[in-house]
Amino acid sequence: MEYDLAKDGWGLDPDDGFVGHVGGLWRRTFDGETTFAFVAQEMHTNRNGLVHGGMLMTFIDRAFGQTARLATGAVRSATVNLNHQFLAPVRIGDLVEITPQLVKATSRLVFMAGTACVAGDPVLTAQGVWRVTHTAD
Template identity: 45%
Template sequence: MDVSDLNPNNGRQSAPFDPASHGWVSIADDGFIGLVGPIWQKSTESGMRFAFLSDSKHHNRRGVVHGGMIMTFADRALGMTARHHTGNKPHATIQLDVQFLDAVQIGEFIESRAEVVRQTRSLIFMKADLIVGTRVVAAANGIWKILVRE
């Protein structure tokens, strides 16, 4: 079941969304992501998906989700997608571009639809749409360096 199936008003929820009750699993992280997360993951037919549930700690001065949190999430979701694609090899972000398309309200569940565009021996080119329900709220493109070679 997709989040958009649960949100008839295009992603804006009247009741708090519970990711765990819809098959999402929280990723444990005691580093920076532990401070701003949790980040959630879900295995689907098309691969791993990643998401986060925006909370009051994510707001900016306008009361919507801070762009820095959206960029942090894009970096983590694309990086985890690259890592999954390469059989868990470590990576480092060498470029990340994010375009903000719509404000994300506190309480909304943001998913990443990430994909590998191209892979060379040492680089992975990625792109993703970040969505709330059916709304695309940001687009991201980036390049990841594979740190371990075969």
């Protein structure tokens, strides 16, 4: 299954840190909401030939963390807590998408939730808390 994400308005958000090792993530903003995605590749598999849960958790962690920073104008964020519930397997070639939802923001904490989907079908749901920093110090 091939995707031409750039043609559909997505931008690749590469990373020279850990997320770069899993290929980076795609991001698109429409009507004020930012959606994140990745295309499941062979490098994301577990021993069963499906996408490893760690890849899905990394995807959620990055999408929620970026959303926490974007929504609050924070310079940095750090994961305080992140819970995942796996609902269905993800197969190689699947496009996994999530539009994180900000549940509540205080001056220091941001509460997030969301459901990752493949072709509109939920594959994972998650909730988390991020500590945000508004200065570069």
